[in-house]
Amino acid sequence: MKNFMLLLREEIEETQKLPPQEFQELVAAHMNWVQELTEKGIFKGGEGLEYEGKTIKNATRVVSDGPFIETKECVGGYYIIQAADIDAAVEIAKNCPCIKYPGSIEVRAVSVY
Template sequence: MKDFMFVFRGPTPEDLKMSPEESQASMEKWFGWINQLQQKGRYKGGDPLMPGGKTIQGKKPVVTDGPFAEGKELVGGYFILSAESLEEATELAMGFPDFEIQGSVEIREIMKIPMHP
């Protein structure tokens, strides 16, 4: 079994303009998906990320505001899951509730590096 990280991206909360009822319905879809992954023994953990943050980059590091991947697309959270293969991880990602609001999932296998004592 291999471990994979799902990185979730999507519109900013301001762009969504959801009503409280729509927000609640969205959360129920998320909880349902997490429950399905747990029942399959695949879900290992994950969390949403707070909006805001900093990015540091460059040979002479430059700090900029925002955790935005592209434009105003927000990196909103992550899961760690176990799967037999990238293909199975991809199939598990198909339950992502935010596809309907133009969200996306990046699926990456986690590299195992032996630690030195």
């Protein structure tokens, strides 16, 4: 089994427009999904991320604010799961509540050096 990171990308404006009840339902759906993965022994960790952050660009090491609220999409959180291969990880990710709302999930294998 390998570890995979699921990067949850949200469309910020759409997420912020959710009525409070619907937002709470989304949070509960994430918690339930994590519980299911935990019971299966494949959930390894994860966290939500704040929308604001800083970006350090290439060799200049210039630090700028970002992601900017004007951007449509930002990484809103991540999960670490275990799966046999990337195809199995994608199948698991297809059930993440994140994709029921505008957004996407990037699935990446965690590299071990």
